[in-house]
Amino acid sequence: MELGLVGLGKMGGNMRERIRRAGHTVIGYDRNPDLADVQSLEELVGRLKGPRVVWVMVPAGAATQATIDELSELLEPGDIVVDGGNSRWTDDEKHAVQLGIKDIGFVDCGVSGGVWGLENGYALMYGGTEENVAKVQPVFDALKPEGEFGSVHAGKVGAGHFAKMVHNGIEYAMMQAFAEGWELLEKADSVTDVREIFRSWQEGTVIRSWLLDLAVNALDEDEHLEQLRGWAADSGEGRWTVEAAIDNAVPLPAITASLFARFSSRQDDSPQMKMIAALRNQFGGHAVEAKK
DSSP states (O other), X not given: OEEEEEOXXXXXXXXXXXXXXXXXXXXXXXXXXXXXXXXXXXXXXXHSOSSXXXXXXXXXTHHHHHHXXXXXHHOOTTOEEEEOSXXXXXXXXXXXXXXXXXXXEEEEXXXXXXXXXXXXXXXXXXXXXXXXXXXXXXXXXXXXXXXXOSEEEEESTTHHHHXXXXXXXXXXXXXXXXHXXXXXXXXXXXXXXXXXXXXXXXXXXXXXXXXHHHHHHHHHHSTTOTTSOSOOOOOHHHHHHHHHHHHTTOOOHHHHHHHHHXXXXXXXXXXXXXXXXXXXXXXXXXXXXXXX
């Protein structure tokens, strides 16, 4: 089948290649002309035969909204837009209504796989009507990993990105657990080879996983992570997961703590810890350190 693909960065560019390897035609557009097959969204739409499927892989928020706005003016009834970026599920609902007014279908798709997806395939979680999903299914089949699993019709519009959001929340908590265990092992005087401990866990343990494999890769490159600064960003999805938990009265202590740990990483001199130190000094006479 034919597919229009908007956004050819690290994820989008590799997705274009994987879909082409499966025998499909992909016409790609990116603001960087060196990456693009066409020079505008208008040209992209003009090159596709109807009914068209256009897959959007641009940053969530304003960039996605602008792309949806432009496509809504260019596409025709019966065409379909797939948002494969990291949009919030509530935006999906708005986009489905916006496009639906013009009889343009909408499918949201959470995509996981990162830079490894080209060779290993992408885990896909998508939401939309059975009819619209069926029209995109050949592309889903091309992108997913080989085998039975790795692709799911999660439910109605918004369900795909909601599932991907929860996936990323779980990922936050798993990474935090590995990070805390690594730091504790590094601090223990009796432990002499933290890297090999992590490596030993790759077989026969209940925590063996791809994340553990990646941790070992990182330690092989920099055994004590001395070349890295202890600073980590957070994607919108971690925050949205916690917000959704509040909205649904679902306790998420591990995921929430892992999100707040990211915030802590950005404070070289934590204001909160200043107050903690001051209070400990006030009530217990505990020592405080002067700011250098």
